Amino acid sequence: MWKSLAAASDYISQTRRMTSGRKYNEADGENEALSFGYYDDDDGFDTFTDGDCGCDEGVLGFSDPFSSEVKPRILLMGLRRSGKSSIQKVVFHKMSPNETLFLESTNKICREDVSNSSFVSFQIWDFPGQIDFFDPTFDYEMIFRGTGALIFVIDSQDDYVEALSRLHLTVTRAYKVNPDINFEVFIHKVDGLSDDHKIEKQRDIHKRANDDLADAGLERIHLSFYLTSIYDHSIFEAFSKVVQKLIPQLPTLENLLNIFISNSGIEKAFLFDVVSKIYIATDSSPVDMQTYELCCDMIDVVIDISCIYGLTGDEAGTPYDKESMAIIHLNNTTVMYLKEVTKFLALVCFLREESFERKGLIDYNFHCFKKAIEEVFEVRLKVQRSRKLLSQRRWSKQTVPNGTQVHPH
Numbered sequence: 001m002w003k004s005l006a007a008a009s010d011y012i013s014q015t016r017r018m019t020s021g022r023k024y025n026e027a028d029g030e031n032e033a034l035s036f037g038y039y040d041d042d043d044g045f046d047t048f049t050d051g052d053c054g055c056d057e058g059v060l061g062f063s064d065p066f067s068s069e070v071k072p073r074i075l076l077m078g079l080r081r082s083g084k085s086s087i088q089k090v091v092f093h094k095m096s097p098n099e100t101l102f103l104e105s106t107n108k109i110c111r112e113d114v115s116n117s118s119f120v121s122f123q124i125w126d127f128p129g130q131i132d133f134f135d136p137t138f139d140y141e142m143i144f145r146g147t148g149a150l151i152f153v154i155d156s157q158d159d160y161v162e163a164l165s166r167l168h169l170t171v172t173r174a175y176k177v178n179p180d181i182n183f184e185v186f187i188h189k190v191d192g193l194s195d196d197h198k199i200e201k202q203r204d205i206h207k208r209a210n211d212d213l214a215d216a217g218l219e220r221i222h223l224s225f226y227l228t229s230i231y232d233h234s235i236f237e238a239f240s241k242v243v244q245k246l247i248p249q250l251p252t253l254e255n256l257l258n259i260f261i262s263n264s265g266i267e268k269a270f271l272f273d274v275v276s277k278i279y280i281a282t283d284s285s286p287v288d289m290q291t292y293e294l295c296c297d298m299i300d301v302v303i304d305i306s307c308i309y310g311l312t313g314d315e316a317g318t319p320y321d322k323e324s325m326a327i328i329h330l331n332n333t334t335v336m337y338l339k340e341v342t343k344f345l346a347l348v349c350f351l352r353e354e355s356f357e358r359k360g361l362i363d364y365n366f367h368c369f370k371k372a373i374e375e376v377f378e379v380r381l382k383v384q385r386s387r388k389l390l391s392q393r394r395w396s397k398q399t400v401p402n403g404t405q406v407h408p409h
């Protein structure tokens with residue numbers, strides 16, 4: 001069934017009338033094998049010690065100043081040496097897992113923001129044992145209030161009794177401040193364990209953590225568990241699931257992907273955060289780990305080749321921009337097709353070679369898909385903007401005339 005997406009996507013036009021920039025034309029399909037481009041941005045990695053969230057860069061590269069608000073905010077917590085910095089470096093900074101062996105331990109409370117170069121905005125909190133939630137200098141309410149997900153990392157190769165009690169304390173405190181937080185437990189460093197041992201550890205940690213909550217009368221707190229390691233793709237997959245839970249537009253994105261693939265002869269499509277290789281959405285067919293890994297490899301190839309051969313030495317240049325696209329023909333008659341969707345997002349598709357002959361149609365449908373994605377996020381930005389205005393007005397009303405501020409309830 002070959003259709004143009006514009007004709008088929010009633011769903012999109014119901015949300016908002018879609019305008020297509022050009023008519024579909026079979027001859028439209030270009031034949032670039034691999035083309036890259038650049039745009040400017042910083043690396044988005046800073047260390048903060050104050051309350052500034054440091055995330056004013058745009059998420060989608062569409063309109064901006066408020067777009068940071070659609071970024072899911074995530075905290076990464078856990079005992080010392082549990083692997084927090086390694087996870088952050090491997091997922092967001094392309095550090096090779098072996099290099100993490102040389103990471104130094106952080107000695108003080110340390111908060112790092114990773115927010116500018118990715119769709120995902122997140123903070124890492126090193127949680128050394130001596131940190132006390134009752135310490136008045138530690139404003140945990142401020143930390144938990146704006147958080148969407150709290151990832152707690154437990155080192156599975158170590159004794160986890162202390163980690164479990166820290167998990168319990170953290171979760172109960174965070175829940176009191178913000179019951180909407182998703183609590184995600186990474187049972188980390190499982191690369192050293194056999195499959196049986198992994199399952200056994202997961203069962204034990206799951207049971208103990210939930211028993212502790214039940215003893216405190218807090219059964220309603222839901223913990224999700226993931227087995228992770230930086231030495232394979234499990235850490236990326238776990239992060240993908242955590243992030244997806246925080247995207248309210250997920251069902252819409254899935255629907256758009258379904259419409260796009262069914263009208264373009266595509267077998268599978270992922271919407272990727274390019275920097276982290278987290279997939280923020282996919283169509284509703286099941287995800288096969290191998291396919292996901294191939295997509296990650298393709299993104300690496302695109303970024304690496306662009307970095308090595310594409311950049312001109314200009315400091316401002318970055319390896320991913322509007323012109324970024326890549327086509328890879330696999331030896332099993334499958335084609336992988338990558339295209340830029342926004343400043344942070346890429347679409348990676350799998351399709352048969354014969355389907356790829358209609359590249360013009362695919363490109364036209366992609367154009368409609370991209371517009372629809374922009375519109376989905378624009379709606380969200382508008383809502384965010386009006387909420388922000390509303391809360392600013394409320395806040396100014398609560399400011400007494402001499403300028404002293406009263407905390408809102």
Ligand SMILES: Nc1nc2c(ncn2[C@@H]2O[C@H](COP(=O)(O)OP(=O)(O)OP(=O)(O)O)[C@@H](O)[C@H]2O)c(=O)[nH]1
Nearest residue numbers: 080081082083084085086100101105106189229230
């Ligand atoms: N085997 C294995 N080792 C890991 C994994 N992740 C991290 N590590 C190792 O664990 C050690 C501690 O990692 P860090 O990332 O420094 O831990 P951290 O939680 O940031 O530590 P602090 O900075 O002290 O809070 C390092 O030697 C890493 O190489 C993993 O998935 N598997």
